Amino acid sequence: MKKFALPFVATILAILTSSPVEVQAANRDVTGTIFNDPNGNNRLDNNEKGGAKATVWLYRILPNGSRRKVGKMSTDQAGNYTFKNVKPGKYVIAIRYSTNKLAVRTRPFTIGGKGNSPYRANFPFVTNQTLKRYPSLTQTPNPANLDQNESVSPFAP
Numbered sequence: 001m002k003k004f005a006l007p008f009v010a011t012i013l014a015i016l017t018s019s020p021v022e023v024q025a026a027n028r029d030v031t032g033t034i035f036n037d038p039n040g041n042n043r044l045d046n047n048e049k050g051g052a053k054a055t056v057w058l059y060r061i062l063p064n065g066s067r068r069k070v071g072k073m074s075t076d077q078a079g080n081y082t083f084k085n086v087k088p089g090k091y092v093i094a095i096r097y098s099t100n101k102l103a104v105r106t107r108p109f110t111i112g113g114k115g116n117s118p119y120r121a122n123f124p125f126v127t128n129q130t131l132k133r134y135p136s137l138t139q140t141p142n143p144a145n146l147d148q149n150e151s152v153s154p155f156a157p
Contacts, residue, residue, distance in 0.1 A: 025088035037124035050079030094143030
């Protein structure tokens with residue numbers, strides 16, 4: 001009996017002390033709401049509602065620093081949008097608000113981790129006057145061309 005115990009214990013110790021297996025980060029949905037933010041705190045509070053219509057673009061930032069468009073969509077009537085099954089990596093979102101045609105982009109953010117819960121990215125509705133309240137948003141001339149594709153018109157929606 002002791003002959004079997006020693007190899008078994010040695011095997012268990014080898015497994016426990018070996019380097020951990022690296023877990024691949026899972027794809028996740030990127031979802032959010034374009035909302036009215038009367039208190040200007042840049043958070044979707046319980047008493048605040050979505051509903052601002054907008055076009056939303058998701059761009060992946062490549063290792064060389066260039067951007068590649070992942071997708072484009074319009075928000076629903078409640079200001080919601082979802083990009084499904086987004087690969088781990090670094091991203092930026094661009095938004096063009098339908099009512100005032102102002103276009104903004106976000107700071108880069110990273111999708112990663114082991115979980116599969118959606119990445120939440122809520123954004124306030126802004127105007128030229130209120131944009132300065134939101135340091136995470138920067139005005140951009142053409143959100144449809146953040147990937148610097150020469151074939152996209154600077155006037156593209």
